[in-house]
Amino acid sequence: MAEVSLKGVKKSFGRVEIIKGVDIHINDGEFVVFVGPSGCGKSTLLRMIAGLEDITEGTLEIGGRVVNQLQPKQRGVAMVFQSYAIFPHMTVRENIAFGLTIARASKQEKQQKVAEAARILQMEHLLDRRPSQLSGGQRQRVAIGRAITRKPAVFLFDEPLSNLDAALRMDMRMEIGRLRRQLGTTMIYVTHDQVEAMTLADRIVVLKDGQVMQIGAPMELYHEPANRFVAGFLGAPSMNFLNVDVLDLDGEAAMVGNQSLEPIRVATRGRPFRKGGKAILGVRPQYLRAVQSGKGLLHGIVAHAERLGSETVVDLSLRDNSELIAAFDEDKVFEPGDALELTFDTALAHLFPDEGELQTH
Numbered sequence: 001m002a003e004v005s006l007k008g009v010k011k012s013f014g015r016v017e018i019i020k021g022v023d024i025h026i027n028d029g030e031f032v033v034f035v036g037p038s039g040c041g042k043s044t045l046l047r048m049i050a051g052l053e054d055i056t057e058g059t060l061e062i063g064g065r066v067v068n069q070l071q072p073k074q075r076g077v078a079m080v081f082q083s084y085a086i087f088p089h090m091t092v093r094e095n096i097a098f099g100l101t102i103a104r105a106s107k108q109e110k111q112q113k114v115a116e117a118a119r120i121l122q123m124e125h126l127l128d129r130r131p132s133q134l135s136g137g138q139r140q141r142v143a144i145g146r147a148i149t150r151k152p153a154v155f156l157f158d159e160p161l162s163n164l165d166a167a168l169r170m171d172m173r174m175e176i177g178r179l180r181r182q183l184g185t186t187m188i189y190v191t192h193d194q195v196e197a198m199t200l201a202d203r204i205v206v207l208k209d210g211q212v213m214q215i216g217a218p219m220e221l222y223h224e225p226a227n228r229f230v231a232g233f234l235g236a237p238s239m240n241f242l243n244v245d246v247l248d249l250d251g252e253a254a255m256v257g258n259q260s261l262e263p264i265r266v267a268t269r270g271r272p273f274r275k276g277g278k279a280i281l282g283v284r285p286q287y288l289r290a291v292q293s294g295k296g297l298l299h300g301i302v303a304h305a306e307r308l309g310s311e312t313v314v315d316l317s318l319r320d321n322s323e324l325i326a327a328f329d330e331d332k333v334f335e336p337g338d339a340l341e342l343t344f345d346t347a348l349a350h351l352f353p354d355e356g357e358l359q360t361h
């Protein structure tokens, strides 16, 4: 059993509070991704779980016992860092075995555990090489191999793919997905990359300024973001946010519009709005469709278009001078200055309050 529970966890460096009271429960065998912008406290949180930083306030439980005061090696966790942390003068075999060597494991145990890790990571043929003879992805696999030999109850990954180029990153992402299915161990994975979060996680924890913004399955967060920050963080290109006027309100929906947007009815999802007030309308670029003149909800002028082959991303300027991004899933030709009318399924739009501390990003 290796559940991980954070209860009211806080961290201050000097007088600055970096982690501001975090509650997260991770189930045994679950793959949870902490995602958020640089500096939001992801590494600090992970290092507290690893035992590399002490916990200022709150409790941390691993496998049902409070571990706040335990040394890293007593916690049953293994951590893989962004920088590979492997030794250039040692072979792959020696690097993978390093933790076992330190723990004075027998030669036989070392051989057996290194062989197993190498098999899982499909690097048996690389065991006698030195790190200089490996690609970045292979080096990171050596670091993962070392973590595997420790048979941890929880794997911790801190941006393990950030130093790799895009193509390798995708390979390694799939490799980590495979590793996870093979090992079934609880994994906590930190990244600022929303694609890694979306593709690897059972559940994502979105963090901002040391606070949890939302926890949920990737598609839950994508389709039902709790706030504007989460809405804007997941999805590429990012969700469009339009400043709109609240024209009318009924029980479950608001009528909104502005000089670029025809009045539409959007579900309020229990959020507070005021008739005559302002709101922010969120529409994903992929939900916009170009329509014939006179039939659109939005009226824009093409500022710039990018043809990517499989999709076309268009940057439009609206009547109120705000910017709108549309992504069409086909190759289309647009010229700067083209007038374009767009429509979208209003059931897929989100309405967020205009003010409130969680609304900025």
Ligand SMILES: Nc1ncnc2c1ncn2[C@@H]1O[C@H](COP(=O)(O)OP(=O)(O)O)[C@@H](O)[C@H]1O
Residues within 6 Å of the ligand: 013, 018, 036, 037, 038, 039, 040, 041, 042, 043, 044, 045
């Ligand atoms: N040892 C430290 N002393 C003081 N401030 C720190 C220390 N470690 C991290 N911080 C600060 O804590 C904040 C969160 O850092 P970090 O957890 O590394 O963020 P992330 O991993 O999300 O990019 C940052 O503002 C960082 O400067």
Ligand SMILES: [Mg+2]
Residues within 6 Å of the ligand: 042, 043, 044, 159
């Ligand atoms: Mg970090």
